[in-house]
Amino acid sequence: MKVGDLVKSSKDTSLSASVGVVVEIREPTSVARWAKVLYPSELGKEFAPCDGIFLIREDHLKVISESR
Numbered sequence: 213m214k215v216g217d218l219v220k221s222s223k224d225t226s227l228s229a230s231v232g233v234v235v236e237i238r239e240p241t242s243v244a245r246w247a248k249v250l251y252p253s254e255l256g257k258e259f260a261p262c263d264g265i266f267l268i269r270e271d272h273l274k275v276i277s278e279s280r
Contacts, residue, residue, distance in 0.1 A: 213234060213237065213247060213270055213273065213275055214234065214237065214278070214279065215234050215235060215236065215237060215279070216233065216234060216279025216280075217233070217234045217275050217276075217277065217278050217279050218231060218232075218233055218275070218276045218277040218278075218279075219231070219232055219233070219234055219247075219249060219273040219274060219275055219276060220232075220273070220274050220276050221249075221268060221272060221273060221274075222272045222273070222274065224272050225268060225272050227251055227254070227266065227268075230251045230253050230254065231251075231253075231276065232249040232250055232251040232252070232266075233249065233250045234247050234248070234249055234273075235248050235249065235250050235265060236248040237270075238267075244269045244270065244271060245269070245270040245271075246267055246268065246269055246270060247267075247268055247269075247270050247273060248265050248266070248267055248268075249265065249266055249267075249268050249273065250263075250264050250265050251264050251265075251266060252264060254266070
């Protein structure tokens with residue numbers, strides 16, 4: 213997984229129906245690797261961050277399309 217990949221969240225997250233774009237990969241911790249994902253469908257929603265970017269565990273994401 214890398215920045216620019218199109219991803220879909222697993223059913224383990226509240227964003228399972230959403231498709232997003234990876235905007236940052238965090239350095240691995242002892243537990244898991246994390247990614248910041250922009251979900252355009254979440255922009256403007258009351259309980260979403262104003263920029264639509266969520267921090268999601270990488271193992272809860274599935275790559276749909278890789279960036280070039």
